[in-house]
Each structure stands twice: as C-alpha cells, then as structure tokens.
Amino acid sequence: xxxxxxxxxxxxxxxxxxxxxxxxxxxxxxxxxxxxxxxxxxxxxxxxxxxxxxxxxxxxxxxxxxxxxxxxxxxxxxxxxxxxxxxxxxxxxxxxxxxxxxxxxxxxxxxxxxxxxxxxxxxxxxxxxxxxxxxxxxxxxxxxxxxxxxxxxxxxxxxxxxxxxxxxxxxxxxxxxxxxxxxxxxxxxxxxxxxxxxxxxxxxxxxxxxxxxxxxxxxxxxxxxxxxxxxxxxxxxxxxxxxxxxxxxxxxxxxxxxxxxxxxxxxxxxxxxxxxxxxxxxxxxxxxxxxxxxxxxxxxxxxxxxxxxxxxxxxxxxxxxxxxxxxxxxxxxxxxxxxxxxxxx
Amino acid sequence: xxxxxxxxxxxxxxxxxxxxxxxxxxxxxxxxxxxxxxxxxxxxxxxxxxxxxxxxxxxxxxxxxxxxxxxxxxxxxxxxxxxxxxxxxxxxxxxxxxxxxxxxxxxxxxxxxxxxxxxxxxxxxxxxxxxxxxxxxxxxxxxxxxxxxxxxxxxxxxxxxxxxxxxxxxxxxxxxxxxxxxxxxxxxxxxxxxxxxxxxxxxxxxxxxxxxxxxxxxxxxxxxxxxxxxxxxxxxxxxxxxxxxxxxxxxxxxxxxxxxxxxxxxxxxxxxxxxxxxxxxxxxxxxxxxxxxxxxxxxxxxxxxxxxxxxxxxxxxxxxxxxxxxxxxxxxxxxxxxxxxxxxx
DNA sequence: ACCTCTCATCGAAGCGTTTCGACGAAGCGC
DNA sequence: GCGCTTCGTCGAAACGCTTCGATGAGAGGT
Numbered sequence: 001x002x003x004x005x006x007x008x009x010x011x012x013x014x015x016x017x018x019x020x021x022x023x024x025x026x027x028x029x030x031x032x033x034x035x036x037x038x039x040x041x042x043x044x045x046x047x048x049x050x051x052x053x054x055x056x057x058x059x060x061x062x063x064x065x066x067x068x069x070x071x072x073x074x075x076x077x078x079x080x081x082x083x084x085x086x087x088x089x090x091x092x093x094x095x096x097x098x099x100x101x102x103x104x105x106x107x108x109x110x111x112x113x114x115x116x117x118x119x120x121x122x123x124x125x126x127x128x129x130x131x132x133x134x135x136x137x138x139x140x141x142x143x144x145x146x147x148x149x150x151x152x153x154x155x156x157x158x159x160x161x162x163x164x165x166x167x168x169x170x171x172x173x174x175x176x177x178x179x180x181x182x183x184x185x186x187x188x189x190x191x192x193x194x195x196x197x198x199x200x201x202x203x204x205x206x207x208x209x210x211x212x213x214x215x216x217x218x219x220x221x222x223x224x225x226x227x228x229x230x231x232x233x234x235x236x237x238x239x240x241x242x243x244x245x246x247x248x249x250x251x252x253x254x255x256x257x258x259x260x261x262x263x264x265x266x267x268x269x270x271x272x273x274x275x276x277x278x279x280x281x282x283x284x285x286x287x288x289x290x291x292x293x294x295x296x297x298x299x300x301x302x303x304x305x306x307x308x309x310x311x312x313x314x315x316x317x318x319x320x321x322x323x324x325x326x327x328x329x330x331x332x333x334x335x336x337x338x339x340x341x342x343x344x345x
Numbered sequence: 346x347x348x349x350x351x352x353x354x355x356x357x358x359x360x361x362x363x364x365x366x367x368x369x370x371x372x373x374x375x376x377x378x379x380x381x382x383x384x385x386x387x388x389x390x391x392x393x394x395x396x397x398x399x400x401x402x403x404x405x406x407x408x409x410x411x412x413x414x415x416x417x418x419x420x421x422x423x424x425x426x427x428x429x430x431x432x433x434x435x436x437x438x439x440x441x442x443x444x445x446x447x448x449x450x451x452x453x454x455x456x457x458x459x460x461x462x463x464x465x466x467x468x469x470x471x472x473x474x475x476x477x478x479x480x481x482x483x484x485x486x487x488x489x490x491x492x493x494x495x496x497x498x499x500x501x502x503x504x505x506x507x508x509x510x511x512x513x514x515x516x517x518x519x520x521x522x523x524x525x526x527x528x529x530x531x532x533x534x535x536x537x538x539x540x541x542x543x544x545x546x547x548x549x550x551x552x553x554x555x556x557x558x559x560x561x562x563x564x565x566x567x568x569x570x571x572x573x574x575x576x577x578x579x580x581x582x583x584x585x586x587x588x589x590x591x592x593x594x595x596x597x598x599x600x601x602x603x604x605x606x607x608x609x610x611x612x613x614x615x616x617x618x619x620x621x622x623x624x625x626x627x628x629x630x631x632x633x634x635x636x637x638x639x640x641x642x643x644x645x646x647x648x649x650x651x652x653x654x655x656x657x658x659x660x661x662x663x664x665x666x667x668x669x670x671x672x673x674x675x676x677x678x679x680x681x682x683x684x685x686x687x688x689x690x
Numbered sequence: 691a692c693c694t695c696t697c698a699t700c701g702a703a704g705c706g707t708t709t710c711g712a713c714g715a716a717g718c719g720c
Numbered sequence: 721g722c723g724c725t726t727c728g729t730c731g732a733a734a735c736g737c738t739t740c741g742a743t744g745a746g747a748g749g750t
Contacts, residue, residue: 001457003736014700019738026739029698046457050398051736054705059395061440068426077422084443093460095406095440098429112346112391114706115438223627252628259630282568283597283628285604348706359730364708371709374728396706399735459736 002043010039022047062087062306063116065097065107065130067123075277075295076122079144082299083120090307092117101125101191104133111137118306120144124155126192142306144298145194150319154309156301158275159321160195163291164202166323167244167274172210175335176242176270179207180233181216182226182254184247189218195275199246215240219250226253234261241335242270248280255284266333274324281329289329294322347388355384367392407432407651408461410442410452410475412468420622420640421467424489427644428465435652437462446470446536449478456482463651465489469500471537487651489643490539495664499654501646503620504666505540508636509547511668512589512619517555520680521587521615524552525578526561527571527599529592534563540620544591560585564595571598579606586680587615593625600629611678619669626674634674639667 008015013032020026021036028036039045053059064083068076080096087094095116099107107130111119118140121130126148134141143155171179181203183189184196200216207214215237219229226245230253234240245251251273255265263269265286273281273290281288305317353360358377365371366381373381384390398404409428411421425441432439440461444452452475456464463485466475471493479486488500516524526548528534529541545561552559560582564574571590575598579585590596596618600610608614610631618626618635626633650662 001459005736015737016701016739017699020699023738027698032698044457046454048399048736049458049460050395050404051705052738053395054393054399054707055736055738057705057738080425080441081443084441088443093440093442095438096425096429097438098426098433109391112389113394114346115394249624249628252630256630279594283594285597285601350706360707361709361731362729365729368708372728377728393706396735397708399737400706400708402708402735 001048002045004045004047006043007036007039007045010043011035058310059115059117060091061093061095061116062303063095063097063110063119065099065119065121067098067100075275075293078278078295079122079299082296083303086300086303090303092303092307099130101128101130104129108133108137111139117310118142120302120306122302124194126194126197128192140306140309142302142309144302148192154305154317154319156298156305156320156322158195158293158298159323160198160275161202161205162321163274163324164199164244165206166326167272167291168203168206168210170326171242171244171270171272171332171335172212174270174333175337177212177335178237178239179212179215179242179244180237180240181214182229182233182243182245182247182250183216183218185220186218187220195246199275203244219247221247221249223249223253223256226250227257228253230254230257234263240269242272242332244272244274246273246275248273248276251276251288252284255288265331268336270332270335272332276324281327281331284331286330289332290327291324292327293324297322346393347390349390349392351388352381352384352390355388356381403655404460404462405436406438406440406461407648408440408442408455408464410444410464410466412443412445420620420638423623423640424467424644427641428648431645431648435648437648437652444475446473446475449474453478453482456484462655463487465647465651469539471539471542473537485651485654487647487654489647493537499650499662499664501643501650501665501667503540503638503643504668505543505620506547506550507666508619508669509544509551509589511671512617512636513548513551513555515671516587516589516615516617516677516680517557519615519678520682522557522680523582523584524557524560524587524589525582525585526559527574527578527588527590527592527595528561528563530565531563532565540591544620548589564592566592566594568594568598568601571595572602573598575599575602579608585614587617587677589617589619591618591620593618593621596621596633597629600633610676613681615677615680617677621669626672629676631675634677635672636669637672638669642667 004015004018008018013036017028018036021028021033084094097110119134120142122144124131124143124145124147128147131147143153144157146155146157147153168179183200184193188196203216204214217229217233219225226247226249229250243254245254254271258265258269265271271288273288275293276290278292281290301320308314308317349360349363353363358381362373363381366373366378429439442455464479465487467489469476469488469490469492473492476492488498489502491500491502492498528545529538533541548561549559562574562578564570571594588599590599599616603610603614610616616633618633620638621635623637626635646665653659653662
C-alpha cells in the first residue's frame with residue numbers, strides 16, 4: 001500500500017507538501033498540486049486513516065450506542081440507516097456500540113480509547129446513567145430522546161406532545177368523544193422510557209384540554225396483549241369510538257379483537273397508530289392510518305447536532321423536536337352517532 | 346487523558362514494560378505487573394485506539410457493507426445486531442459502510458485507508474462487482490449470501506435448497522399437490538439477487554422431485570401486489586391448496602385476497618412464509634406459519650468466518666449454509682380433498 | 691542596490707503505541 | 721570462578737501522518 005512518502009518521492013516534493021496539497025491547509029502552486037495529484041492517482045494512494053487520526057487527534061468516527069436495532073418495525077433501522085448515510089456525507093464513519101443501559105462502564109472505557117470523536121446515544125431514558133458517563137468522559141455527544149432534565153443537553157427527539165395533539169384534534173374533529181390510548185408496557189414506563197412516559201402525559205393533557213375523559217392503558221408489545229387490552233377497553237367504555245395506539249405489535253391485536261367482535265374499522269371504531277415505522281400501515285386491512293415517526297429526519301438531525309459540536313466554527317444545532325407525520329390510511333372515519341353514551345366522568 | 350507514558354512514570358518502569366504488561370507478549374514479574382495495573386487503574390488509563398492500530402497495523406475494526414437496514418421486518422436488523430455483538434465479544438468494533446451495489450469505487454478507497462481489518466458484505470448478488478474490488482484490494486472479507494461461483498470465496502448464507510425442501514415436503518405430507526410459490530420481484534431476479542434466484546430454482550426442483558407441477562410467480566414487495574398475484578394464482582389453478590411465500594409484505598396481500606374471496610386459512614388454502622423475520626408470523630390472523638431466517642446465527646457465523654482469516658492461528662471457518670427454522674403458526678393444515686382437480690400438466 | 695514581505699516549500703518534531711534487539715543480573719553446570 | 725542460559729526490563733526505532741517554524745526565491749517599495 002502506497003504511503004504519503006511514496007507519493008512525495010514520486011512527485012519530487014516533500015512529505016509535508018503532499019499533506020498540504022491534500023488538506024488545502026496551505027497554498028500550493030497549481031503546477032505542483034497537479035504533479036502530486038497525478039502521483040497519488042498513479043499509486044492509488046489513500047491516506048492511512050489511523051496515522052491521520054493519530055497525528056490530527058481526530059478520528060473522523062462517530063459512535064452510535066444503541067440497544068436493539070432489530071424487532072418488528074424498521075423504525076430503529078431507518079434511523080441507523082440515516083445516521084450512517086449522513087455521517088458518510090460529512091466524511092465521518094459510523095461505529096456501532098451495542099450496549100445495554102447497564103453497561104455504562106464499558107461505554108466509558110471505549111470513549112477513553114479515543115476511537116470516536118463523538119457519540120450518539122439512542123433510546124435514552126429519563127434518568128440515564130450513560131449520559132452521566134459521557135459527560136464525565138468529556139466526549140461530545142447527542143441524545144436521541146431526552147433525559148428528564150433536558151436543559152443544556154444536546155438532543156433531538158420526537159415531539160410527542162404535538163403529535164398527540166394533532167392526533168386527538170383530528171379525531172375530535174371527526175366527532176369522536178370516547179377515545180382510548182394504547183401505550184407501551186408498564187415495564188417500559190417504570191424504566192423511564194421517554195416515549196411511553198411523554199405520550200401518556202400528552203394524551204391525558206390533550207383529552208382534558210378538549211374536556212374529555214382520558215382512558216389509557218399500558219400494553220405489552222404483542223398482538224396477544226393488544227387484543228386483550230382492546231377487549232378491556234371496549235368493556236370499560238361501551239361508547240368507545242376511537243383508539244390511538246403507540247405500539248405497533250399491539251395494534252395488530254387491536255384489529256383482531258375489533259374484527260372478531262364484528263366491529264368494523266372505521267365504521268364502528270376508528271384506529272390511529274402513532275409513532276409507527278414506515279409501511280406498517282399497509283400491512284393491515286383496512287390499511288391503518290398512521291402518524292409515522294420521523295426516523296430518517298431524526299437520524300440526520302442527530303448527526304448534525306453532534307458534528308456541530310465537533311467543529312467550533314459551525315453554529316451549534318439547537319435541540320429539536322420533530323412531530324410524526326400523518327399518513328392517510330383507511331382506518332379513520334367520523335364517529336358513529338347512534339351510541340349516545342354519556343361522556344365518561 | 347492519561348497515556349502509556351504517564352502509566353510508566355507512575356509505576357516507575359519503562360513504556361515498553363507497560364506495553365508488555367498489557368499485551369502479555371513478554372513475561373513480566375508479578376510484582377511489577379501489579380504496580381503497573383495499579384497505576385493504570387489509578388489514572389483511568391485506556392490505550393489509545395489509533396496509536397495502537399498504527400503501531401500494530403491492526404485496527405481491530407471490521408466493516409459491514411450493507412445496502413439497506415430498514416424496511417419492514419427486522420431480518421437485516423437482527424443480522425446487524427448479531428454482527429455487532431459478536432464483533433464486540435471478539436474485541437472488534439463494527440463500522441457501517443452504507444454503500445449501494447454501484448459504489449464499488451468508494452469501497453475500494455475506504456478499504457485502502459486501512460480503517461478496517463476485514464469487511465463483511467451483505468446482500469451480495471450473483472455477479473457482484475464489489476467482491477472483485479475487495480479481492481483486488483486484498484482485504485479479508487466474508488460474504489453474507491453468495492456470488493454465482495462460490496468456490497473459494499468465504500461466505501455464509503441461508504440454505505434455500507434445504508429450506509424449500511423442508512417446506513414442500515411438509516406440505517406434501519399434509520396432502521397438498523397444488524402448491525404455488527410467491528417470490529420476490531422480477532427486478533430482483535434480474536439483478537441477480539441470490540435468495541430470489543436460488544429459491545425459485547429450489548422450488549421447481551422440489552416440486553418436480555415430488556412429481557408435481559411447479560407454479561411460481563414473482564411479485565413486488567407490497568401487500569397490493571401480493572393480493573393481485575394471489576388472485577392470479579387462484580384463477581390459474583383452481584385446485585390450489587397451498588401457497589409458499591418468500592416475500593413478507595406480499596404475504597399480507599395473500600391473506601387479504603384469500604379472506605376477501607371467502608377462502609379460509611388453512612381450511613381452504615394453507616399459507617407458509619419462508620425466510621421471514623422473527624415475529625412477523627404473529628401479525629396475521631390466523632398466525633402465519635413461518636420458516637424464519639437465521640439472521641442472528643448468520644451474523645455470528647459471518648463474523649467468525651471473517652475473523653478466522655485475520656488470525657492465521659485459528660482454523661478457518663468453512664463456508665456454511667444455514668436452513669430456516671420452522672415456527673409453527675395456524676396457517677397450515679391438511680389439503681382439502683373435495684376439489685378433485687387433476688394435477689396440472 | 692538594499693530592505694522588507696509574501697509565497698511556496700521543506701525539515702523535523704510530534705501523536706501514543708508496539709516490537710525488536712540489547713543488556714544486566716541471577717542461576718546453572720562444570 | 722568461568723562461561724552459558726534464562727528472565728525481566730529498557731531504549732529506540734518504527735507506524736504514516738499533521739503541523740509548526742524556518743528558509744529561500746522573487747516581488748515591490750524606496
């Protein structure tokens with residue numbers, strides 16, 4: 001493999017001149033630059049990444065700490081994809097650090113090895129030990145999601161409040177008054193999983209703002225539990241005409257229970273999936289109306305947010321909240337009016 | 346950040362002694378080693394990854410070239426996850442190189458930068474320019490999937506032949522004689538996408554071996570097309586009693602068409618999804634019987650296959666084909682016997 | 691003709707490791 | 721008591737780049 005020394009020799013200049021010709025950090029006479037480029041091309045020269053990083057003290061690598069890419073619904077996959085692409089555009093490489101929330105120590109060690117110029121961390125919890133570790137290590141970082149006190153911490157996240165507000169307004173506008181919310185599991189709320197906690201709060205708030213009684217349930221991420229929870233909701237509020245879900249797997253169970261009770265979607269009950277991954281709506285029949293999570297956008301923003309800290313010249317990217325985007329399906333319609341059940345207390 | 350020099354000074358030894366104490370490459374008096382470890386711990390020392398790589402000419406990084414993580418079904422996600430974890434176990438980091446099949450040039454450049462000790466490449470096509478580039482660059486690599494001539498190339502892949510054989514035998518054992526296959530799209534076959542090509546061939550072969558007439562269709566990856574293709578199949582072969590699909594999105598359309606024709610699953614038609622991602626079976630009602638792709642296993646194997654090339658001491662991991670695993674659902678049953686349509690010619 | 695400035699280039703000192711050869715001190719056989 | 725290993729440690733030379741200060745050649749002003 002050719003080194004910069006080989007190029008210098010071939011072009012008849014010094015090593016430093018080649019370096020400057022590559023980086024542009026100092027002016028080089030066009031004619032000389034030509035010779036250098038020709039030599040580089042002839043030798044198939046690519047600068048050694050490690051030597052470059054060592055000398056410049058910048059690895060041009062960012063790390064992504066993630067807990068779980070897989071699972072149904074490519075929402076995390078979409079995000080990772082966008083992060084990798086955006087990083088590449090910016091001339092950075094992306095390394096994956098598959099650490100669970102309890103492996104903060106390992107994160108600290110890796111961070112100290114100087115492999116990454118900055119760290120992206122997804123699925124942060126309200127109180128997240130890993131964030132403390134990153135701050136202690138003085139590695140630039142950006143969160144996807146938010147800790148409880150988001151104050152000065154760089155982050156991007158889904159705007160759960162605005163997403164929920166849009167969802168509820170939309171349904172209320174169609175005449176729905178009895179609206180239920182199917183959330184993620186109790187365990188996730190206990191663990192301080194931001195989306196579950198924040199959207200639960202947002203739901204209650206929106207409903208109350210509309211003068212309606214909030215009815216919400218936690219639900220394990222599975223069609224079976226989704227079905228059970230739907231049964232419970234229908235029994236609890238016989239006047240139910242709309243269900244908002246933030247749990248893709250459970251949503252399949254919601255459909256199953258409604259269908260098996262002979263209730264039509266959206267004739268009898270409207271269903272709206274929020275914070276969904278792309279394409280998931282088309283899997284159901286009738287196609288689920290969704291508000292899909294802006295994974296790709298978040299991914300790009302997260303990278304920008306991180307990189308803006310690395311280069312002091314750029315203006316810092318402020319924390320941003322991105323709402324989910326409504327994707328029309330066929331699972332929402334006007335509320336049926338024949339039930340005439342009084343609003344729940 | 347503490348360096349090895351700081352540690353050496355603190356422990357009252359030379360830099361090289363610290364290095365040997367860490368790597369174990371030369372014996373160190375226990376007492377000295379203790380002092381060194383104490384100093385390392387006290388200073389929170391972690392060796393600088395870049396310096397280490399530069400000096401040792403091994404980056405302890407492997408790269409994963411992947412085209413598309415996202416999309417419904419976490420089969421790629423499951424794979425990436427497993428790769429990242431296995432790499433970590435082995436003391437390697439994983440970097441993502443998001444390149445499309447036509448970006449072979451960029452792959453060559455990155456490979457020459459020496460950032461990665463080896464490269465994993467997924468979704469290889471039968472004739473894949475990227476493999477030629479990797480071989481020319483003399484970077485160790487392993488494929489997930491196989492080129493046309495798999496001869497001496499390190500790879501792991503799904504065993505489509507055996508998966509299909511199991512699927513067909515299973516159905517034939519239940520009395521099915523009119524079995525159709527729903528494949529990926531025509532475009533993917535044209536592009537030389539291995540799974541589509543290999544399983545199409547396997548299907549024809551298996552059916553013929555059982556003395557049955559193969560009926561197979563390509564199908565775009567969408568519920569809508571899945572539905573259309575199913576309609577076509579039912580019209581083509583009125584005696585159809587089983588459908589094998591290798592197209593998750595299309596499978597939802599298969600269900601929709603069968604259901605809307607009033608055909609019961611599996612009473613009238615059995616459906617078997619092969620090469621599926623985990624959990625996808627539970628999304629349908631009745632739950633789809635699947636043979637799910639061994640993503641995690643492939644991921645681990647792929648890493649082992651690659652790493653065995655990096656360390657000449659280890660025995661090379663031979664190429665392996667892993668069959669999909671049958672996951673019982675409720676979409677398969679005995680063939681109905683009342684149709685009495687003669688086998689298709 | 692002299693001094694000063696700018697421009698293009700060079701040489702050398704790092705960056706933080708690994709690794710090779712060397713070296714002194716013991717331990718051994720004779 | 722002499723040479724020979726063996727053991728534990730050290731010093732220094734890489735690894736391939738970036739970057740700082742220096743230098744020489746012209747250009748420009750006086």
